[in-house]
Amino acid sequence: MMFLRLFEGRLGWGLLLLAGLLFPLIVGNDYHLTVMSTAYIFAIATLGLNLITGYTGQFNLAHSGFMALGAYTLGILTVDHQVPFWIAFALSGVVTVALGLPLGWVSLRLRGHYFSIFTLCVGYILFLVIEKWEGLTHGTVGIIGIPAPAAIGPLTFDTPLKLYYLVLAFLVLGVWVMRRIVNSLMGRTFMAIRNGDELAQALGINLMRNKLVAFLLSVLYAGWSGALYAGFVRFLGPDLASAAHSFDMTMYMLVGGLGTLLGPLLGALMVPWLTQYMQFLQEYRFLIFGPLLILLVIFMPHGIVGSWLGWRARRQSVAAKPVAPTVTAAKPEVRRA
Amino acid sequence: MDVFLQQLLNGLTLGGIYSLVALGLTLVYGILHVPNFAHGAFYMVGAFVALKLMAVWGFNYWLAMLGAAALVAVIAALSERLVFHPLRHASGLHPMIAAIGLLLFLEAGAQALWGADFQRMNTPYTGIVMFAGVTAPVQRLLIIAGAFTLMLVLHLFLTRTVTGSTIVAMAQNRDGASLVGIDANRVAMLTFAISGVLAAVAATLYAPINLVYPAMGNLVITKAFVIIILGGMGSVPGAIVGGLIIGFAESFGAFYLSTDYKDIIAFVLLVVILSLRPQGLFTQGAR
Numbered sequence: 001m002m003f004l005r006l007f008e009g010r011l012g013w014g015l016l017l018l019a020g021l022l023f024p025l026i027v028g029n030d031y032h033l034t035v036m037s038t039a040y041i042f043a044i045a046t047l048g049l050n051l052i053t054g055y056t057g058q059f060n061l062a063h064s065g066f067m068a069l070g071a072y073t074l075g076i077l078t079v080d081h082q083v084p085f086w087i088a089f090a091l092s093g094v095v096t097v098a099l100g101l102p103l104g105w106v107s108l109r110l111r112g113h114y115f116s117i118f119t120l121c122v123g124y125i126l127f128l129v130i131e132k133w134e135g136l137t138h139g140t141v142g143i144i145g146i147p148a149p150a151a152i153g154p155l156t157f158d159t160p161l162k163l164y165y166l167v168l169a170f171l172v173l174g175v176w177v178m179r180r181i182v183n184s185l186m187g188r189t190f191m192a193i194r195n196g197d198e199l200a201q202a203l204g205i206n207l208m209r210n211k212l213v214a215f216l217l218s219v220l221y222a223g224w225s226g227a228l229y230a231g232f233v234r235f236l237g238p239d240l241a242s243a244a245h246s247f248d249m250t251m252y253m254l255v256g257g258l259g260t261l262l263g264p265l266l267g268a269l270m271v272p273w274l275t276q277y278m279q280f281l282q283e284y285r286f287l288i289f290g291p292l293l294i295l296l297v298i299f300m301p302h303g304i305v306g307s308w309l310g311w312r313a314r315r316q317s318v319a320a321k322p323v324a325p326t327v328t329a330a331k332p333e334v335r336r337a
Numbered sequence: 338m339d340v341f342l343q344q345l346l347n348g349l350t351l352g353g354i355y356s357l358v359a360l361g362l363t364l365v366y367g368i369l370h371v372p373n374f375a376h377g378a379f380y381m382v383g384a385f386v387a388l389k390l391m392a393v394w395g396f397n398y399w400l401a402m403l404g405a406a407a408l409v410a411v412i413a414a415l416s417e418r419l420v421f422h423p424l425r426h427a428s429g430l431h432p433m434i435a436a437i438g439l440l441l442f443l444e445a446g447a448q449a450l451w452g453a454d455f456q457r458m459n460t461p462y463t464g465i466v467m468f469a470g471v472t473a474p475v476q477r478l479l480i481i482a483g484a485f486t487l488m489l490v491l492h493l494f495l496t497r498t499v500t501g502s503t504i505v506a507m508a509q510n511r512d513g514a515s516l517v518g519i520d521a522n523r524v525a526m527l528t529f530a531i532s533g534v535l536a537a538v539a540a541t542l543y544a545p546i547n548l549v550y551p552a553m554g555n556l557v558i559t560k561a562f563v564i565i566i567l568g569g570m571g572s573v574p575g576a577i578v579g580g581l582i583i584g585f586a587e588s589f590g591a592f593y594l595s596t597d598y599k600d601i602i603a604f605v606l607l608v609v610i611l612s613l614r615p616q617g618l619f620t621q622g623a624r
Contacts, residue, residue, distance in 0.1 A: 053430070057430070059429075059430050059433060059434075106608060106611065106612050109611070110611065112429050113366075113370070113371075113372045113429060113433070113570075114566060114570075116372065116433055117372055117562045117566060118566070118607070118611065120374075120559060120562065121559055121562065121563060121604045121607055121608075122604075122608075124556075124559050124604060125601055125604045125605070125608070128598075128600055128601050128604075129601070132597050132598060132601075243555070247437050247441060250434060250437065254434055258430070284445050284448065284449045285445070286441035286442055286444065286445035287442060287445045287446060287449060289438075289441065290438045290439065290440075290441040290442025290443075290445060291438065291442055292438075293434065293435070293437065293438030293441070294419075294420050294435045294438040294439060294442075297424065297427070297431045297432075297434050297435045297438065298420075298423045298424060298435070301427065301431050
């Protein structure tokens with residue numbers, strides 16, 4: 001028990017980082033590196049989705065739309081306007097947030113289901129605009145020949161290995177920042193909103209402002225992960241904005257555990273590998289993942305990490321009160337990992 | 338003037354289809370308070386079943402429609418039992434995710450069974466009626482007649498029969514309905530079955546002037562969501578009026594604005610209306 005608890009603090013994260021750093025030495029082939037790097041990129045976006053959905057309780061279905069927004073900003077700026085990569089990268093975050101602000105403001109006036117349905121529509125608008133506005137986005141042809149990330153000083157990113165470490169660095173940064181956010185007062189505020197927005201409001205929390213901050217932060221994650229995606233894959237089609245990618249990220253989040261820090265990361269890394277091994281199913285993978293998603297929601301709604309935390313909380317409450325094992329701690333109220 | 342009438346006809350056609358799909362969605366929302374993202378998949382399955390019944394088994398158009406309606410009703414009722422029933426006490430997020438799982442499963446299933454290609458459904462009604470300078474394909478008139486007849490039947494069913502009233506009662510107050518002896522589980526399954534029938538009929542009516550493919554439900558379902566948000570979720574008249582509004586907006590928008598962007602019109606309308614009236618057009622309560 002003590003041994004396991006040791007893994008939950010810094011040590012656990014350190015070991016994960018070490019595993020990430022050593023991964024290329026273990027696999028040694030470029031294909032696996034590419035799969036892992038793509039998984040990292042989507043993990044960054046999923047971290048963002050988890051902030052608004054898992055921590056703040058607003059299920060945003062336009063997330064892949066914002067990812068595409070970041071990706072297209074980078075693609076258009078670098079290919080059509082020859083803007084240097086890293087400047088375009090920074091701008092892609094700016095553009096995503098700038099568009100996220102009005103969209104978030106309008107959508108967050110709606111609650112619960114209405115918010116989800118509305119964002120689904122927003123995502124669809126983003127997709128259709130990207131597909132139809134050929135003058136700007138090259139339409140269905142897509143953007144071809146996006147430059148790879150430019151060198152930063154002596155660091156170049158011209159091999160899959162170097163790109164892998166670049167993406168890993170961004171993921172580490174993303175997780176670190178997310179950990180700071182979630183453990184801060186702001187993060188607690190978000191969770192208070194998730195647990196009941198009327199109660200949160202009664203505590204003096206400005207709902208709209210906090211939801212909007214959570215939304216913009218999550219969208220920023222999506223935008224930059226999209227920009228990374230563009231620099232990594234170097235080709236963009238409107239497909240990136242389709243709701244299917246939002247659904248994918250939802251699945252990652254749910255498999256790992258909604259509203260936990262480790263959960264979305266775990267899901268985003270695990271599920272793509274599972275699909276890799278079921279490649280014969282590529283097209284039909286949802287024949288398995290669809291029912292799996294339903295079973296998870298019914299039988300394991302807190303995902304892997306959430307269930308583990310809940311189990312531990314129960315163990316602790318039993319250990320603390322061996323005479324009267326009340327199940328009050330069954331609900332994983334403090335969902336930190 | 339001819340052009341105007343022509344667009345009016347197109348708007349009625351589209352509006353009729355949208356209303357049927359939105360009606361199923363709104364009924365289910367009224368009972369279970371779940372936005373059923375899989376509803377578009379029901380629509381798609383309905384079109385495929387009708388297509389295959391006609392092409393492979395040689396059913397005629399109306400029999401195929403009946404067959405599709407029956408099968409989709411069973412699928413819908415089953416999904417209530419297996420997916421949504423176990424989640425009736427879960428938080429708002431989880432049933433939505435389960436609905437997405439169902440949607441993905443049905444889409445992948447359709448693709449595995451019937452392929453990802455675009456297919457065309459033949460209709461026995463290929464004639465054209467000329468009336469007052471307007472050319473009206475018979476299929477379009479059929480859609481309008483079929484859709485509005487079905488709406489009327491649904492209305493009579495909900496207001497004039499005991500079974501229909503149980504649905505309305507459940508939507509009004511779940512606990513109250515249980516207190517007077519209404520079996521909530523039965524009503525929930527029935528409602529899902531009805532929504533499946535409406536989706537399948539709409540799909541079979543509309544498929545001959547459109548194409549059949551696994552992702553065909555996605556655009557329709559998002560528009561149906563727009564409609565029921567406009568009309569108020571759970572409101573039957575709202576779904577019909579909302580469907581017609583979107584249908585007209587699209588047919589006139591496609592003609593007077595741009596065909597390329599006609600699919601966006603519904604969503605832009607939604608964004609504009611909700612920016613001004615976050616509570617929807619026809620509802621009083623806050624959300």
